[in-house]
Amino acid sequence: MAHRMADMIGSLARRPWFWAFAASALAFAATLYLTDGRGGGGLLSAALTFASFSAIVGIGQMFVITLGPGNVDLSIPATMTLAGTLALKFMDGASSLVLPGLGIALLVGLGAGCFNYLLIRLLRIPPIIATLSASFLYQSLAIWWNRGLRIKPPEVLAEFTTGSFAGVPNLAVIGIVIALFGWLILERSLAGRWLSAFGQNTRAARLSGVPVETVRAVTYISCAVLASLTGYLLASFSGGAALNMGAEYLLISIAVVVIGGSSIAGGNSNVPGIWGGALLMFLVVSMLNSYGLGAGVRLIMTGTIIIAIVAAASGKGRAV
């Protein structure tokens, strides 16, 4: 029995996402240690709420990164801002327009994703530069549309995004459902096999009949749609869309993918790790906060932890 337990733990530790969750648990415990175990429930629910934003954009970024070297979506923050801005302006606080507003946000994502893909496909621009240039356009569009006004979200929506169901924050439920879908697509569907094949060897994938261009198009579009959904939720959660609201999610979306144990070289991704990484990013910051460390030290520690996890997870040395 004990033997089997050890086996189980051993195989768990070999999972690529294990370290992200282990480190998250450690950060959680270290925070609670300071407060003598008080406020654990509150911390957990805050972690689940904030991590769900990072997780949803992270899953989109993960799909893009799976496509292989050079594939990364730098337009996520701008897409989030544009979707949040347009949707909130359209709803203008009217609770009856919540669903059409969501539709507008998702349409923005669809449009941004198609535009990104067309730049990459038709103009053969490297994805990093294509999504970067496109993000400038989205950003301008958001500024021009919004005129610096901060429009409140409809009450129903604000209540929903800040509320919880049976103790679990609503946003976390959405984030987990999306993660489940992402997992099903990646691990259990033909499309997921195609995606991984694309990332491992595009030429071999094309020769064996994978519709590579369709795979790439759908990947970039779904990443942008997930970003727009996050923008819609985040704007509603924080009481209005701000022009810089997506800024921090550029780094976070890439960081959670890598911390979660997906290969940055593509072709080998896993969804549970995204949640592990998202939780870790939030818990580390709140741990450092509760130890009273200033913004400078907090940033340095966050960076060091990212590098340490990547260095530890790579696990292979090289002859000099």
Place this chain on the structure above:
Amino acid sequence: MNGRFRILLPVLSLAVLLAAVFYLQPRAMSYFGLNLLFNLAVPIALATIAQMMIIMVNDIDLSIGAFVSFVACVTATYLNDAPLIGALILLASILAYAALGALIHLRDLPAIVVTLGMSFVWAGLAVLILPSPGGAAPEWIRAVMTVKPPLVPMAVVACVLIAGLTHLLIMRSSTGTLLRAVGGNAQAVFRSGWSVVRLKAGAYALAGLFGVLSGMCLVGLATSADANIALRYTLLSIAGVILGGGEFTGGKVSPVGAVLGALTLTLAASLLSFMRLSPDWQIGAQGAILILVLAVRLVFARKGRKWKEAGNGSSDG
């Protein structure tokens, strides 16, 4: 795209933009006009060269903006108040870049993530050194940045110098050839007996050096610093390298092109303000110009290929 085409496009796009600026604002065609147009290009050009060093060895540096901001903070505080300590900090940060290059190679880490992590570290250090905007530029840097050479403004002279020196270093010297070879085929370089880890550390150290120069120039122009002063340099520098004809893989870079790319990006911003474009659209128009230039590059590449297919491809280089 071969070598000659690689440099043609950045030259052409810069010329077109410059012509457009002069057409819209003839008064820019003077000593002071040019100085105003290109002043801010010097630190951007240096940061672009730094980014090019990293792209040259097939990596990418997402921390250069944070690093330049950090250097700016050190320059405006320590280098001004206690020059020796300031110089030591800057030297140590160059060594840190070299160490990162070695670490990335030895552990086979993805550079995009390590530099992403480092961007947090540099930003944190910058906030610790200078929690609120301030500091002062050391007199001598200020003097260097505001010197008025005869005939051609300082900014233009500096850009020509930067382009010329890095061209000699990267394209003409044996070290430069080896460094580019690491991007082309690291395995082959290793097999012929060179230490790839040392070369990679060297490329990163060069990036650190140019990052330091960029930060110092920036403070010389801005006269003070803050922790976020150069964050946009990360994206600008990547765009500059690509506009200048560089490619993300294969060690195919062009120092002259990179400087021209940086100048083009700076000029694009000036052009937009001359066109009295609503500030809302300035960032967007910069993105549009970037897309336009890359689209033209595609046409160039296709022409180049047809040229080769027609049996003229012997001059490939």
